[in-house]
Amino acid sequence: MAAFRVNLKLKAVLPLAGVLLAGILAFVWITLSLEGSERQTVILVALAGAIAICAAMLAILAVLVQHPLVELREKIARLRAGDLTVSVGFSERNDEIGDLGRDFNEMVRQLRETREELERLYSTQMSRAEHLATLGELAAGLAHDIRNPLAGIAGVMEIIARDLPVASPSRQVLNEVQEEILHIQKILSDMLAYARPKPPYFREADLNETAEHAVALARQQVLSRPIQIEITKDQSLPPVEHDITQVRQLLLNLLLNAIQGIEGTGRVDVKLESRDGQAVMRVRDTGRGIAPENLPQIFRPFFTTKGQGTGLGLSLARRIVENHGGRIEVSSTLGQGSEFTVWLPLRKTTPGSAPS
Numbered sequence: 108m109a110a111f112r113v114n115l116k117l118k119a120v121l122p123l124a125g126v127l128l129a130g131i132l133a134f135v136w137i138t139l140s141l142e143g144s145e146r147q148t149v150i151l152v153a154l155a156g157a158i159a160i161c162a163a164m165l166a167i168l169a170v171l172v173q174h175p176l177v178e179l180r181e182k183i184a185r186l187r188a189g190d191l192t193v194s195v196g197f198s199e200r201n202d203e204i205g206d207l208g209r210d211f212n213e214m215v216r217q218l219r220e221t222r223e224e225l226e227r228l229y230s231t232q233m234s235r236a237e238h239l240a241t242l243g244e245l246a247a248g249l250a251h252d253i254r255n256p257l258a259g260i261a262g263v264m265e266i267i268a269r270d271l272p273v274a275s276p277s278r279q280v281l282n283e284v285q286e287e288i289l290h291i292q293k294i295l296s297d298m299l300a301y302a303r304p305k306p307p308y309f310r311e312a313d314l315n316e317t318a319e320h321a322v323a324l325a326r327q328q329v330l331s332r333p334i335q336i337e338i339t340k341d342q343s344l345p346p347v348e349h350d351i352t353q354v355r356q357l358l359l360n361l362l363l364n365a366i367q368g369i370e371g372t373g374r375v376d377v378k379l380e381s382r383d384g385q386a387v388m389r390v391r392d393t394g395r396g397i398a399p400e401n402l403p404q405i406f407r408p409f410f411t412t413k414g415q416g417t418g419l420g421l422s423l424a425r426r427i428v429e430n431h432g433g434r435i436e437v438s439s440t441l442g443q444g445s446e447f448t449v450w451l452p453l454r455k456t457t458p459g460s461a462p463s
């Protein structure tokens with residue numbers, strides 16, 4: 108329905124004019140008993156007074172209501188044009204118009220925050236996608252160019268090691284070279300796993316067992332160090348549909364990080380539980396912790412603070428968790444330790460519903 112528009116001023120003036128007219132008529136009627144000249148003077152004075160009151164009321168109305176409304180209309184137009192920095196000046200007032208101004212400013216602030224959050228998410232998703240595409244090409248090239256010659260070098264090293272006299276001082280050098288080759292092979296396979304992820308092979312299995320296996324592997328790494336690794340299983344945990352190899356790998360990555368974060372004596376606790384219809388795995392360590400400025404970076408590929416690190420462990424871990432439709436969280440206090448929490452759904456999520 109096309110609404111009939113009436114200007115605000117007119118809306119305010121019309122009732123005032125009506126009241127004024129009625130007042131004058133009533134006044135004329137009351138003053139009928141007075142003498143002619145007296146009557147005229149009284150009517151003129153009353154008329155002037157009434158007009159002055161009306162003018163004052165209109166002016167007050169304009170200041171109190173119309174100015175804020177005009178400002179609001181201008182700000183809304185700017186908002187619609189995409190300017191999210193607008194705010195209205197009348198929000199300082201301590202009346203209903205002030206309430207309106209505060210509500211408007213608050214709404215704009217929330218809009219601004221939402222847009223900033225969206226932009227941030229969009230840019231991180233974009234950079235992740237670009238990163239992945241580049242990595243895919245890079246990894247394929249590297250695999251082709253380096254893997255085969257590297258396997259050849261490793262083979263030759265083995266032959267040399269076999270032929271070298273046991274007491275030869277070159278053995279030490281050879282061992283170091285072999286370790287370096289293993290390191291390069293690990294970087295390559297991590298990169299390939301990250302760039303060309305295998306889809307999980309879901310199988311219903313006991314997550315306690317998967318975790319125990321990873322813990323056993325991690326214990327092998329700390330045989331000669333004063334680090335205790337404990338696991339608290341949850342026997343009431345229902346079977347979880349998961350890729351056993353991948354989840355073991357993800358847990359091992361978390362455990363290795365925990366171990367590498369401990370200088371001297373320390374302990375690592377792995378705890379399983381079921382919560383809100385999901386399986387939860389926690390890995391807590393008493394290591395050096397993660398600096399707050401590093402926390403947002405640690406899941407990025409190639410972010411590492413270690414001389415020997417490739418910085419792919421946590422990106423792979425996150426990839427595995429996400430491909431299982433789960434999520435991974437971290438909390439850490441510098442100097443006290445870190446805790447990684449992995450949430451996995453008990454059942455495989457329908458294809459496409461897992462975040463990429």
Ligand SMILES: Nc1ncnc2c1ncn2[C@@H]1O[C@H](COP(=O)(O)OP(=O)(O)OP(=O)(O)O)[C@@H](O)[C@H]1O
Nearest residue numbers: 364365368396405411412413416417418419420421
């Ligand atoms: N439990 C932990 N304690 C302290 N720092 C940690 C822990 N877990 C992760 N970090 C930090 O996060 C960074 C990234 O970890 P990530 O596992 O991705 O790579 P990395 O361990 O450096 O190398 P690699 O590819 O060999 O795993 C680490 O270099 C370290 O600074």
Ligand SMILES: [Mg+2]
Nearest residue numbers: 360364420421
């Ligand atoms: Mg690591």
